[in-house]
Amino acid sequence: xxxxxxxxxxxxxxxxxxxxxxxxxxxxxxxxxxxxxxxxxxxxxxxxxxxxxxxxxxxxxxxxxxxxxxxxxxxxxxxxxxxxxxxxxxxxxxxxxxxxxxxxxxxxxxxxxxxxxxxxxxxxxxxxxxxxxxxxxxxxxxxxxxxxxxxxxxxxxxxxxxxxxxxxxxxxxxxxxxxxxxxxxxxxxxxxxxxxxxxxxxxxxxxxxxxxxxxxxxxxxxxxxxxxxxxxxxxxxxxxxxxxxxxxxxxxxxxxxxxxxxxxxxxxxxxxxxxxxxxxxxxxxxxxxxxxxxxxxxxx
Amino acid sequence: xxxxxxxxxxxxxxxxxxxxxxxxxxxxxxxxxxxxxxxxxxxxxxxxxxxxxxxxxxxxxxxxxxxxxxxxxxxxxxxxxxxxxxxxxxxxxxxxxxxxxxxxxxxxxxxxxxxxxxxxxxxxxxxxxxxxxxxxxxxxxxxxxxxxxxxxxxxxxxxxxxxxxxxxxxxxxxxxxxxxxxxxxxxxxxxxxxxxxxxxxxxxxxxxxxxxxxxxxxxxxxxxxxxxxxxxxxxxxxxxxxxxxxxxxxxxxxxxxxxxxxxxxxxxxxxxxxxxxxxxxxxxxxxxxxxxxxxxxxxx
Amino acid sequence: xxxxxxxxxxxxxxxxxxxxxxxxxxxxxxxxxxxxxxxxxxxxxxxxxxxxxxxxxxxxxxxxxxxxxxxxxxxxxxxxxxxxxxxxxxxxxxxxxxxxxxxxxxxxxxxxxxxxxxxxxxxxxxxxxxxxxxxxxxxxxxxxxxxxxxxxxxxxxxxxxxxxxxxxxxxxxxxxxxxxxxxxxxxxxxxxxxxxxxxxxxxxxxxxxxxxxxxxxxxxxxxxxxxxxxxxxxxxxxxxxxxxxxxxxxxxxxxxxxxxxxxxxxxxxxxxxxxxxxxxxxxxxxxxxxxxxxxxxxxx
Numbered sequence: 001x002x003x004x005x006x007x008x009x010x011x012x013x014x015x016x017x018x019x020x021x022x023x024x025x026x027x028x029x030x031x032x033x034x035x036x037x038x039x040x041x042x043x044x045x046x047x048x049x050x051x052x053x054x055x056x057x058x059x060x061x062x063x064x065x066x067x068x069x070x071x072x073x074x075x076x077x078x079x080x081x082x083x084x085x086x087x088x089x090x091x092x093x094x095x096x097x098x099x100x101x102x103x104x105x106x107x108x109x110x111x112x113x114x115x116x117x118x119x120x121x122x123x124x125x126x127x128x129x130x131x132x133x134x135x136x137x138x139x140x141x142x143x144x145x146x147x148x149x150x151x152x153x154x155x156x157x158x159x160x161x162x163x164x165x166x167x168x169x170x171x172x173x174x175x176x177x178x179x180x181x182x183x184x185x186x187x188x189x190x191x192x193x194x195x196x197x198x199x200x201x202x203x204x205x206x207x208x209x210x211x212x213x214x215x216x217x218x219x220x221x222x223x224x225x226x227x228x229x230x231x232x233x234x235x236x237x238x239x240x241x242x243x244x245x246x247x248x249x250x251x252x253x254x255x256x257x258x259x260x261x262x263x264x265x266x267x268x269x270x271x272x273x274x275x276x277x278x279x280x281x282x283x284x285x286x287x288x289x290x291x292x293x294x295x296x297x298x299x300x
Numbered sequence: 301x302x303x304x305x306x307x308x309x310x311x312x313x314x315x316x317x318x319x320x321x322x323x324x325x326x327x328x329x330x331x332x333x334x335x336x337x338x339x340x341x342x343x344x345x346x347x348x349x350x351x352x353x354x355x356x357x358x359x360x361x362x363x364x365x366x367x368x369x370x371x372x373x374x375x376x377x378x379x380x381x382x383x384x385x386x387x388x389x390x391x392x393x394x395x396x397x398x399x400x401x402x403x404x405x406x407x408x409x410x411x412x413x414x415x416x417x418x419x420x421x422x423x424x425x426x427x428x429x430x431x432x433x434x435x436x437x438x439x440x441x442x443x444x445x446x447x448x449x450x451x452x453x454x455x456x457x458x459x460x461x462x463x464x465x466x467x468x469x470x471x472x473x474x475x476x477x478x479x480x481x482x483x484x485x486x487x488x489x490x491x492x493x494x495x496x497x498x499x500x501x502x503x504x505x506x507x508x509x510x511x512x513x514x515x516x517x518x519x520x521x522x523x524x525x526x527x528x529x530x531x532x533x534x535x536x537x538x539x540x541x542x543x544x545x546x547x548x549x550x551x552x553x554x555x556x557x558x559x560x561x562x563x564x565x566x567x568x569x570x571x572x573x574x575x576x577x578x579x580x581x582x583x584x585x586x587x588x589x590x591x592x593x594x595x596x597x598x599x600x
Numbered sequence: 601x602x603x604x605x606x607x608x609x610x611x612x613x614x615x616x617x618x619x620x621x622x623x624x625x626x627x628x629x630x631x632x633x634x635x636x637x638x639x640x641x642x643x644x645x646x647x648x649x650x651x652x653x654x655x656x657x658x659x660x661x662x663x664x665x666x667x668x669x670x671x672x673x674x675x676x677x678x679x680x681x682x683x684x685x686x687x688x689x690x691x692x693x694x695x696x697x698x699x700x701x702x703x704x705x706x707x708x709x710x711x712x713x714x715x716x717x718x719x720x721x722x723x724x725x726x727x728x729x730x731x732x733x734x735x736x737x738x739x740x741x742x743x744x745x746x747x748x749x750x751x752x753x754x755x756x757x758x759x760x761x762x763x764x765x766x767x768x769x770x771x772x773x774x775x776x777x778x779x780x781x782x783x784x785x786x787x788x789x790x791x792x793x794x795x796x797x798x799x800x801x802x803x804x805x806x807x808x809x810x811x812x813x814x815x816x817x818x819x820x821x822x823x824x825x826x827x828x829x830x831x832x833x834x835x836x837x838x839x840x841x842x843x844x845x846x847x848x849x850x851x852x853x854x855x856x857x858x859x860x861x862x863x864x865x866x867x868x869x870x871x872x873x874x875x876x877x878x879x880x881x882x883x884x885x886x887x888x889x890x891x892x893x894x895x896x897x898x899x900x
C-alpha cells in the first residue's frame with residue numbers, strides 16, 4: 001500500500017512538472033486567491049515585459065522599466081505571467097534570452113508597490129504569485145539564459161536564478177541585497193540559489209549581501225562566463241551565439257533534453273529515472289531519431 | 301487526495317525544521333528510549349561543554365576535555381544537548397563559533413565509554429542521541445562556524461559538518477578515521493559530508509580515511525579558508541572577524557536568512573519554496589524592513 | 601498519521617536500497633513485463649559481459665563486443681543483469697573495475713537491435729530494463745570505477761555514470777551524443793549526470809553533445825584523474841592501484857562505507873540519518889571494530 005501511494009505522489013509531481021501548463025504552485029488551500037492578488041497588482045502600473053518574435057527557435061524577453069532600473073511594478077508581474085504562458089504554448093521553442101532594457105538587468109520590486117503592500121499577507125501573496133511564475137519559467141522546455149548587464153539586485157538577482165544559465169557583461173554585478181532592506185528572498189531565489197551554488201555559498205551571498213562581479217560569479221558557479229562586450233546590442237548577439245551551441249537540433253529533441261535535466265534536478269533519483277524513461281519514449285522512433293538512423297545506415 | 305496528503309507530509313517536515321524546538325529525530329517507534337540512554341551516558345563522566353556569554357550576537361561553544369583531545373564522554377554528550385537547547389531558546393542569536401580546548405578540536409568518542417557500550421543496540425542508541433543533537437545544532441537559526449585547530453578525528457570530523465562553515469588553522473587536519481577503527485560515521489557525518497562535498501569526494505574521504513589539511517579542505521569545499529594564526533586566542537579572534545562579515549544585520553533578519561537556506565538544503569524545491577514564502581512573511585513589513593524603507597524614502 | 605505514513609514510505613525506499621537484492625525498479629504497474637522484454641532481447645545476439653575472478657577483493661567487468669566498439673547487443677543486456685546479480689551476492693567484494701575490450705569503452709546500443717525495436721513501447725521497455733540493472737550496479741556495496749579508454753559514447757557515456765568513479769586514459773573521450781541521434785539518455789544517464797556534475801553542466805553536455813576529454817572531465821568533476829598509460833593492460837593496473845587506496849579494510853567495513861554514502865546521496869537528510877544509524881549498527885562491536893579497539897588498548 002505504501003508503495004502504490006508513493007507512486008501516486010510521484011505521479012502528481014511528475015505531471016506538475018511535465019504535463020500541466022499554467023498551473024500555479026499555490027491555490028486556495030494555501031490562502032492564495034489569485035484573482036484578488038491580480039486585482040491588487042493591477043493598481044501599480046508602469047513598465048512592460050516584452051517578448052520578441054521567434055528567430056531560429058530563440059526569443060528574447062525584455063524587462064522594460066528603465067526609469068526604475070527595470071524594477072517590477074505590479075503590472076509587470078502580471079505581464080510576466082502572460083509571457084510565460086505564451087512561452088509554455090510555444091511549440092517550436094528551443095531557447096530564451098532574458099535581459100533588462102537600457103544596459104541594466106533589474107533592481108527587484110518597484111518600491112511604490114512595496115510600500116502600498118506592506119502587510120505580511122500582501123507580501124506573501126506577492127511571493128506566491130512571483131514564485132509560481134518563476135517556477136514555470138525555470139521549467140519551460142527550452143534553454144534559458146539571463147544576460148546580466150549593469151545590476152541585478154534583490155528580486156533582480158533572484159530572477160536570474162530562474163534561468164538555466166547566467167552570462168554577465170564586463171562591470172556587471174549580481175547582488176542579493178535583501179538583508180540591507182531587512183528582508184530575505186521570497187520569489188524563490190534562496191531555494192534556487194542553493195541548488196545552483198550549494199548551501200554554503202548561498203548562505204554567504206545572502207547573509208553578507210555580497211557584491212558578485214563576473215569573475216567571482218564564474219568562480220562560484222553562479223555564471224557561465226563573462227561576455228566580451230558591455231554594449232547592449234552586441235552582448236545580446238554574443239549571448240545568442242553562446243546559446244546557439246546548445247540549440248542545434250530539432251525543437252522536440254532540445255525540449256526533451258531540458259526535461260530530463262529538470263527531472264534530474266527536481267526529483268529524487270527513482271522518480272527522475274521514471275520521468276527520464278517517459279521522456280525518452282517521446283523521441284525514440286520519432287522523426288529526428290528515424291532520420292538519424294537512416295543516415296547512419298547510408299554511411300555504412 | 302494524493303496532493304493533500306503530500307502537503308500534509310511536507311507540513312510535518314517544515315514544522316520539524318522551523319517551528320518545533322527540542323524535538324528529537326527519534327522516539328519509541330525507532331526503539332529510542334531517550335531517558336534510558338541518558339542514564340547510561342551519565343555513567344561516563346569527564347570534561348564539559350561550555351558556552352560563552354553573548355558578545356554582539358555571537359557566542360562561543362567550547363569542547364572541553366583536553367586530556368583526551370576533547371573526546372566526547374557520556375556527560376559531554378548530555379551537556380551538548382543542554383547547550384543546544386539553550387541556543388534554540390536564544391532570541392537574539394546571530395552567530396556561533398565552535399572550537400576545542402587547548403589547541404585541538406576533537407577526537408570523537410571517549411574510548412572508555414565506547415568499550416562499555418559495545419553492543420550494537422548501545423551503539424545505535426548513542427548515534428540516535430548524537431544525531432538528534434547535531435541535527436538541531438545544524439538547523440539553529442544562526443550562522444555557525446567550526447574553528448578547527450589541531451585535529452578533528454572520527455566523531456570530531458563528523459562534528460565539524462554540523463556547522464555551516466569550517467575554518468582551519470595552519471597545520472590542522474580533518475580526518476574521518478572511522479575505517480581504521482572498523483567503523484563508519486554514525487553521528488550523521490556521512491549524510492552531512494555528502495551534502496557538503498558531494499558523494500564522490502565523501503566516498504574517497506571515508507573509504508581512504510584521508511587526512512585533509514587546510515589547503516586540501518579548501519580545494520574540496522570542506523573548509524572556507526585557512527586562518528592566519530594557529531594560536532588559540534588569535535584564531536578565535538580571526539574567526540570572529542570572519543563571522544562578522546555575515547552577521548551585520550538585526551538578529552531577526554540573519555535568522556530568517558539561515559532559515560531560507562536550511563529550507564533550500566533540506567527540502568525538495570516545491571517545499572523549499574513554500575517555506576521561503578512563510579519565512580519571508582516574518583520579516584516583510586517588520587521593524588528592520590520598515591526602517592530600511594523609511595531611509596530609502598529620505599534618500600530620494 | 602502523516603508521520604507514520606512518512607516513515608513507512610521511507611522504510612520502503614531504505615529496504616529497496618539496502619535489503620532487497622535483484623529487485624527491479626519496475627513491475628507490471630509500470631507496464632513492465634520483464635520476461636517478455638527478455639525474450640525480445642534474446643533475439644539480438646553477439647558479444648559478452650565477462651567478470652574476472654576475485655583478486656584481493658576486486659573484480660574486473662569487461663564489456664566485450666569489440667567489432668562494434670563494445671556496443672550493447674540484446675544478449676549483452678541480459679548478461680549484464682546476470683553479472684550484477686552475481687556481484688550482489690558476492691559477500692567479500694570491495695571493488696569493481698569496469699572497462700571495454702580492445703582499448704575502447706562502449707558506443708551505446710547495437711544499432712541492429714535499435715532498428716528492430718523502434719516503437720516507443722519497445723524503447724521504454726529497453727530503458728526500464730537497463731535502468732534497473734544500472735541502478736542496482738550503482739548501489740552495489742563496493743567501490744566501482746569505470747576505466748575509460750577510447751570512446752564512451754551515448755549509452756556508453758551513460759554507463760560510466762553508473763560507477764562511483766571514472767578514470768580516463770590519455771586521448772579518451774566521454775560524449776553524450778544522443779542529440780545527434782535525435783534522442784536523450786534513457787538508461788538513467790541524465791538523472792545520474794545531474795547528480796555528479798550538477799544540472800547546469802549536465803544541460804550543456806547533453807544539449808551540446810560536447811566531447812569531454814580527460815582534462816575537461818576532471819575540471820567538470822566528471823572524472824577523477826587521467827591515468828598515465830593508454831595501453832590496456834597497464835591502465836587496468838594503474839586503475840587497480842588507484843582503487844587500492846580505498847579498499848584497504850575488511851570487506852564489511854568498505855561495504856558499510858559505500859552504503860552510508862549511497863544513503864546520503866539518494867535519501868533526504870532525515871532518511872539518510874536513519875539509514876546511517878542502521879548501517880553503523882552493523883559494524884559497531886563487529887570483528888574489525890573489536891580488533892581495532894584491542895589494538896588501541898595495547899598501544900596505551
